Amino acid sequence: MTRSAILCVDDEAIVLSSLKEQLRRRFGDRYLYETAASAEEAWTLIGELAEDGIGILMIISDWLMPGIKGDEFLAQVHDAHPDVLTVMLTGQAEARAIERAQREANLLACIHKPWDEIELLDLVGASLG
Amino acid sequence: MALLQSASRVVVSSLIVAVGAAASIQALSQWAAQSAETESRLIELQSTLNAMNALEWRAISLRSLDEETTEAFEHERTRASTLLAATNAAGADANGELADGYERYAGAIARELTMIDQGRIDEALELDEAEVDPAFEHLAEGISAAAAERHAESDRVGKLAAFGTTASLLLAAAVIGWMFTRFTRSRERQTRQLADALNELQQTQAQLVQSAKLAALGQLIAGIAHEINSPLGAIRAAASNGEAAIGSTLDALPELSERADAATREQFFSMVSDALKSAPLVTSAERRPVLRALARKLDEAGIADARAVADLLVDIGVRAPFDRVLPLLRHPARDWLLKLAYDLTRLNENNRTILSAVERAAKVVFALKSYARVEHASDAQRFDLRATIDTVLELYRNQIKHGIELVCNFEDLPRLDGYPDELVQLWTNLVHNALHAMPAGGRLEIDVAKRGSEVVVSVTDSGPGIPDDVRNRIFEPFFSTKPRGEGTGLGLHICRQVVAKHQGRIEVDSRPGETRFRVALPLPASAVDAEPEPEALAA
Numbered sequence: 001m002t003r004s005a006i007l008c009v010d011d012e013a014i015v016l017s018s019l020k021e022q023l024r025r026r027f028g029d030r031y032l033y034e035t036a037a038s039a040e041e042a043w044t045l046i047g048e049l050a051e052d053g054i055g056i057l058m059i060i061s062d063w064l065m066p067g068i069k070g071d072e073f074l075a076q077v078h079d080a081h082p083d084v085l086t087v088m089l090t091g092q093a094e095a096r097a098i099e100r101a102q103r104e105a106n107l108l109a110c111i112h113k114p115w116d117e118i119e120l121l122d123l124v125g126a127s128l129g
Numbered sequence: 130m131a132l133l134q135s136a137s138r139v140v141v142s143s144l145i146v147a148v149g150a151a152a153s154i155q156a157l158s159q160w161a162a163q164s165a166e167t168e169s170r171l172i173e174l175q176s177t178l179n180a181m182n183a184l185e186w187r188a189i190s191l192r193s194l195d196e197e198t199t200e201a202f203e204h205e206r207t208r209a210s211t212l213l214a215a216t217n218a219a220g221a222d223a224n225g226e227l228a229d230g231y232e233r234y235a236g237a238i239a240r241e242l243t244m245i246d247q248g249r250i251d252e253a254l255e256l257d258e259a260e261v262d263p264a265f266e267h268l269a270e271g272i273s274a275a276a277a278e279r280h281a282e283s284d285r286v287g288k289l290a291a292f293g294t295t296a297s298l299l300l301a302a303a304v305i306g307w308m309f310t311r312f313t314r315s316r317e318r319q320t321r322q323l324a325d326a327l328n329e330l331q332q333t334q335a336q337l338v339q340s341a342k343l344a345a346l347g348q349l350i351a352g353i354a355h356e357i358n359s360p361l362g363a364i365r366a367a368a369s370n371g372e373a374a375i376g377s378t379l380d381a382l383p384e385l386s387e388r389a390d391a392a393t394r395e396q397f398f399s400m401v402s403d404a405l406k407s408a409p410l411v412t413s414a415e416r417r418p419v420l421r422a423l424a425r426k427l428d429e430a431g432i433a434d435a436r437a438v439a440d441l442l443v444d445i446g447v448r449a450p451f452d453r454v455l456p457l458l459r460h461p462a463r464d465w466l467l468k469l470a471y472d473l474t475r476l477n478e479n480n481r482t483i484l485s486a487v488e489r490a491a492k493v494v495f496a497l498k499s500y501a502r503v504e505h506a507s508d509a510q511r512f513d514l515r516a517t518i519d520t521v522l523e524l525y526r527n528q529i530k531h532g533i534e535l536v537c538n539f540e541d542l543p544r545l546d547g548y549p550d551e552l553v554q555l556w557t558n559l560v561h562n563a564l565h566a567m568p569a570g571g572r573l574e575i576d577v578a579k580r581g582s583e584v585v586v587s588v589t590d591s592g593p594g595i596p597d598d599v600r601n602r603i604f605e606p607f608f609s610t611k612p613r614g615e616g617t618g619l620g621l622h623i624c625r626q627v628v629a630k631h632q633g634r635i636e637v638d639s640r641p642g643e644t645r646f647r648v649a650l651p652l653p654a655s656a657v658d659a660e661p662e663p664e665a666l667a668a
Contacts, residue, residue: 003437011530012359013411014482014489018366020444021475025373029437029464035413045417052436064355066530091358113355113362117369 004055005032006124009042009073010062010089015113019060019089026121031057031128038066039073046077056084057128058108060120063090063097071097074105082106085127089115164283167219171276174212174227175269178234180205182265185238189253194246202242206235221279227271234264356493356527360486367479367486374472374479381469388462397466400454404446404474409481419443423451432458441467445474492523512549514542514584514650518575521556525564532570539577542584543656547631555627558620559588559646566592566644583633583649595639603637624648 006023010016016035023033032054036042039061046056059077063070070093074086086105088098091113101107108127111120184202188194213231216222237260244253389397410416424439426449432438438458445467447454457466522529522537529535563573571591578585595603604625624646628635633650 010359012363013413014363014367014486015359016413017478018363018370018482021370021479022366024444025370029434032437032440035416037413041414045413048417048421054436062359064527064531067532089362091355091362113358114365115362117366 003030003032004057005034005049006128007034007036007042007045007056007059008061009036009039009059009065009070011037011065012062013037015062015089022117022121023124026125039068039070039076042073042077046081056081058085058087058124060087060089060124063088063093069097071101071105074101074107078105087111087120087123089113089120161283161286161289163219164279164286167216167221168276168279168283170212170216170219171221171272171279174209174216175272175276177205177209177212178265178268178272181209181238185241185257185261188242188245189250189257192245192248192250194242199242209235216275221275227268227275230264230268230271234261234268237261237264353493353497353524353527357490360490363486364483364490367482371476371479371483374476378469378472378476381465381472384465385469388465389460393457393460393466396453396457397470400447400457401445401470401473403453404470405477407446407448409446409478410443416443419448423447423449426451427458430455430458438467441471444478445470446478495520495523497524509546509548511544511546511653512552514545514552514577514586515539517549517552518556518577518586520553521560522575524557525560528564529573533564533567534570534572536572536574538575540579542577542579543652545584545650546653547650548627551627551630555624555648556586556588558624559648562620562646563588563590563592563644566590579652580649582652584652586648586650587645588648589643589645591642592644594641594644595637600637600639604635 006027008016008019008023010019016037020033020035023031032049034045034049034056036045042059042061049056059074061070061074065073068076070088070090074088077084078086085108086101087108088101088110089112090110093110098107098110101110109123111123181202184198184205188198191198209231213222213228217225217228222228237256241253241256241261244250244256385394385397410419420436420439420443423442424436427435427439442451442454457463460466518539522535560573560575567573567590572589573591574587574589576585576587576589578587603621605622625635628648628650631650633648635649636647638645638647
């Protein structure tokens with residue numbers, strides 16, 4: 001059985017760990033749940049998954065991260081993989097950055113930390129069908 | 130300026146009074162001196178007459194006029210004429226009484242001496258009694274009266290001059306005193322005005338310092354919001370996850386004996402127990418290779434859906450060697466068992482997440498609290514230098530992790546005496562400037578080292594450097610190279626003040642690619658005495 005992945009990108013391990021668990025508890029083994037601490041690591045991971053024949057359905061990314069910021073990363077992803085759904089999950093983001101992500105990354109939503117579990121999971125569930 | 134003018138006015142007025150007084154006193158004194166001189170001339174004239182009288186009696190006793198007496202007499206007569214002329218010139222013989230008296234006396238004595246010379250001694254004695262003596266007495270009386278008058282005049286004038294001196298001095302003192310009072314008053318007024326102005330300036334400065342801090346804080350707020358909201362999000366999710374884990378664990382446990390036999394249960398609990406003991410894989414970078422290796426082994430072992438199972442196992446806490454869990458993975462109730470194991474171990478993991486998130490948020494709040502404090506402790510206190518730097522690095526954690534390589538070399542240090550809150554501000558400004566100099570990333574190095582009796586803290590960035598023409602001005606207040614509205618221009622000025630308050634030094638070295646601010650702070654005497662200086666060690 002080959003499944004697709006939901007990729008979470010955040011530089012805080014505690015966020016990745018708890019977010020992933022929420023996704024797993026809601027969606028079980030329907031998806032793979034992958035995590036990366038930065039845009040750079042995310043790209044490496046996307047490459048590895050592609051080697052294993054695993055596609056990415058959705059990326060939930062923080063905005064304020066080391067190196068490339070969330071809006072730019074999601075725009076790059078959208079460029080390379082237009083089908084991937086993008087969500088920003090952030091404690092703080094500039095309005096300009098959110099606008100850019102909406103324009104250039106087809107941003108599904110920007111959810112603010114501390115996020116509401118139901119809101120986030122419902123969004124993911126509804127978008128992925 | 131005004132102060133200087135008043136001061137010079139006092140000096141000039143005092144000089145005028147003093148010069149005026151001195152001039153009149155000198156005139157009076159001269160007058161008194163002149164009177165005294167006339168008096169002494171009159172006394173000398175009297176002594177000349179006495180001498181002439183003595184010569185007369187010598188001639189009478191010798192009954193002849195010898196050459197010596199004649200000569201002496203001539204000498205005395207000349208002296209008398211000179212003295213009389215001088216006395217007259219000084220106005221002491223206004224009526225010519227003395228001159229007339231002398232003429233009479235001189236004439237009479239000349240005739241007497243001629244008589245003696247001619248041997249007419251008896252006649253001479255008669256003349257002496259009839260004319261010379263009365264003339265002498267009369268003249269002596271006149272001289273005595275004139276001398277007494279001169280003496281009285283000299284005395285009066287002298288007293289007047291003395292009084293004048295005193296009066297002048299009193300007047301001068303009064304004038305100087307008055308001027309000085311005015312001067313002091315105006316100086317007091319100006320001093321008060323200056324003190325008010327200084328006070329106002331200090332208040333303004335305090336406000337500026339505070340607003341500089343708040344401006345820096347404003348720039349930090351964005352990062353801080355993120356710093357607080359991330360742990361809060363994690364706490365919220367972890368708490369909810371934990372609740373879910375307990376719920377499903379309680380639901381599942383009663384079924385365990387039905388779904389698994391004793392041997393499987395033992396394998397199961399041994400797996401959970403090992404997993405709980407395993408060190409958590411903190412970063413995704415640590416986790417990924419473990420996951421890939423496990424997935425490959427599972428695949429080799431013929432486990433279906435290897436990657437998903439491996440991922441779940443890693444989240445449960447299973448690490449290689451995984452042979453012991455292989456029987457469980459081949460168990461018909463594998464998914465149910467792994468789910469239960471996941472719930473049991475995630476309870477622990479979620480607790481760990483919450484604790485770690487609370488610690489993160491508390492650190493940020495603590496750093497903020499020590500940063501934004503308005504009132505600085507007025508007394509120096511013993512503090513840990515390292516903690517003040519950590520506070521700032523904590524606040525700037527977010528900015529620092531964006532493309533900035535942070536290198537810290539901290540030597541172990543004794544505690545210092547000083548004002549930790551203000552040092553927090555000092556490091557904040559230096560770190561803020563360093564990061565500002567490296568918008569596209571770079572290297573921020575913080576070194577703390579003991580150098581003799583000092584601690585030297587260096588903050589080095591790999592930015593473009595400070596241009597030469599700017600370097601001399603960076604510590605000036607309101608000097609800023611940042612765009613208007615972005616910098617207050619007070620940051621480094623405040624740094625310098627904080628350093629001065631600690632009797633320290635701040636220096637800057639800058640070239641393209643390396644700008645180093647070096648702050649030297651004195652170690653407490655006790656810490657210096659405790660250890661010999663490096664030089665001493667080398668010797």
